């Protein structure tokens with residue numbers, strides 16, 4: 001049995017992860033964490049997730065439970081994730097990171113930490129989204145610079161980062177395939193007298209509304225036709241089962257940085 005600890009256990013993804021760990025035949029929940037001011041401290045993680053008593057009380061001290069888990073799954077906020085990563089790096093504990101919204105410098109920190117421990121870091125743990133990454137790469141390779149590329153994403157009203165980590169990864173894939181640098185060719189929204197579209201840009205559009213779980217479209221538009229590659233998530237369980245699969249997969253590695261393409265054998 002792989003022993004799993006979950007941070008942000010009271011969050012939207014945290015509660016799904018508790019359920020997904022419970023459902024997986026080879027994983028067991030041994031610890032659950034939240035921040036020190038969380039109203040969910042001392043509650044049973046299973047009860048909070050709606051799956052009945054799990055016998056795991058939500059705490060706030062990662063150091064206190066270091067010996068109790070094999071893999072830490074973290075879907076929280078960048079600052080919290082990086083603090084947890086520093087602890088896991090120091091103690092050789094594996095980590096699955098689903099948090100999004102990191103700066104380029106923070107991503108470098110994750111790269112460095114993975115020299116000492118094994119980490120799966122992916123902006124989207126869904127199998128179908130990761131398959132769409134391959135389809136997007138093929139589309140960009142075939143259509144080359146003849147098309148305009150726009151990325152449209154939609155999420156629930158509570159999401160705090162934009163564009164989504166998934167949309168940014170999609171942009172990186174297109175940019176890399178077309179020999180562009182996303183840092184210089186991305187356009188994040190348009191307003192006013194924009195002028196005609198610069199053909200070498202990759203545009204992003206963000207929608208935040210209601211309870212949308214997560215939708216992404218990459219649009220390849222030429223004169224006379226367009227191709228749209230769309231993924232729509234209707235349940236967070238698709239991300240949670242992917243993360244638990246990643247945690248189980250990670251047990252074969254001592255150190256190194258991986259993503260869901262590695263976990264799914266899509267590399």
Ligand SMILES: NC(=O)C1=CN([C@@H]2O[C@H](COP(=O)(O)OP(=O)(O)OC[C@H]3O[C@@H](n4cnc5c(N)ncnc54)[C@H](OP(=O)(O)O)[C@@H]3O)[C@@H](O)[C@H]2O)C=CC1
Pocket residue numbers: 007008009010011012013014033034035036038039075076077079080097098099100101122123124125126165239
């Ligand atoms: N990779 C993927 O497949 C997916 C990634 N995500 C990403 O996961 C992250 C979380 O999303 P979501 O679950 O919707 O967000 P939520 O806000 O619902 O959950 C985050 C949880 O983390 C808690 N938290 C904040 N700071 C800390 C801390 N220092 N220590 C422990 N817990 C902390 C929050 O507590 P409080 O609310 O009290 O502040 C909250 O319970 C986001 O970055 C999102 O983009 C989401 C879905 C899929």
Ligand SMILES: O=C(O)C1=N[C@H](C(=O)O)C[C@H](O)C1
Pocket residue numbers: 100123124155159163164165166167213214215
């Ligand atoms: O915050 C979310 O909800 C999600 N975030 C991830 C992202 O930023 O790409 C993945 C998923 O779309 C849900």
